[in-house]
Amino acid sequence: MQNRPVxxxxxxxxxxxPWSHPEKPYAQVIDIIKALSxxxxxxxxxxNPRAKLAVKQWGLQDHFxxxxxxxxxxxxxxxxxxxxxxxxxxxxxxxxxxxxGLPKDHPVYFFDDDPINxxxxxxxxxxxxxxxxxxxxxxxxxDIPSFVLPN
Numbered sequence: 001m002q003n004r005p006v007x008x009x010x011x012x013x014x015x016x017x018p019w020s021h022p023e024k025p026y027a028q029v030i031d032i033i034k035a036l037s038x039x040x041x042x043x044x045x046x047x048n049p050r051a052k053l054a055v056k057q058w059g060l061q062d063h064f065x066x067x068x069x070x071x072x073x074x075x076x077x078x079x080x081x082x083x084x085x086x087x088x089x090x091x092x093x094x095x096x097x098x099x100x101g102l103p104k105d106h107p108v109y110f111f112d113d114d115p116i117n118x119x120x121x122x123x124x125x126x127x128x129x130x131x132x133x134x135x136x137x138x139x140x141x142x143d144i145p146s147f148v149l150p151n
Contacts, residue, residue: 006108011046013113013135023054026138037063045092066099068092089117090124
């Protein structure tokens with residue numbers, strides 16, 4: 001199970017429609033996560049403290065190997081901006097790989113709609129393959145490259 005590819009998804013603009021409350025998943029998200037979780041480590045990296053509740057409401061909590069949102073501490077319900085000011089996507093990714101028991105250089109695929117996050121992860125964790133998701137459509141099956149999928 002440790003050799004499974006790691007897929008890390010941002011929340012707003014990738015899994016959830018931005019500015020929706022309660023958070024609404026994009027059309028294909030639930031099916032994609034359910035299809036990939038048996039063969040992949042599925043992870044969530046988000047600055048949105050409501051991401052955990054939304055994932056639970058969507059019935060997907062058991063499909064994630066690890067989650068980070070709002071603060072570095074897992075399952076933190078609320079956070080102050082001081083937590084977020086020192087929090088980065090690369091920190092979240094490194095902590096989740098550690099939680100799963102994988103080295104920092106394990107093959108990882110990161111999906112985000114924010115070019116600032118993409119650039120930060122590329123600069124800090126150059127071994128992570130990054131993919132940009134269009135926030136207008138959110139994550140779609142076509143966004144997952146075929147080389148990441150099981151044979």
